[in-house]
Amino acid sequence: MVGTHGTSEAKRLVGHQTETDAELVPDARGRTNRPEPGCPVEVALAAISGRWATLVLRELMHGPHSFGELRASLPSLTAKVLTDRLGELLAQGLIAKDRLPGFPVRTSYRLTEAGMELRPLLIALYDAGSRVLAALAPRD
DSSP states (O other): OHHHHHHHHHHHHHHIIIIIOTTTSOSGGGOOSSOOTTOHHHHHHHHHOSTTHHHHHHHHTTSOBOHHHHHHHSTTSOHHHHHHHHHHHHHTTSEEEEEESSSSOEEEEEEOHHHHTTHHHHHHHHHHHHHHHHHHSOOO
16 A cells, blocks of 8 residues: 555656646656755755845846945945855856956956846846745734
């Protein structure tokens, strides 16, 4: 009986994923039973993980910024943490660093095409978070 239940449970889950959750899990990369580095959800979450990453991305959604401009727009962010976040976002290919002409040497950071792809995700996360906060709020 246990073996039969396990088999039907597995079929039910596979059927559930392919039939009911086609939008949630549209291809085999998401049909895993553990986190995988090639899973698109894991990739997206890794892209926005890290303290301050979403706020740095948010600022760059409005256009290129210098290091100083980013510091000014996020005054509680330390230079070290900003340097770390920019390095991680550069390594992930989500932002690019451009050297500006002139002296002294100045740099500007901007979102890449891949970085711009995160905009709808950040908007959806904000909206979902707002709804969760509202649902958790004490009712009088």
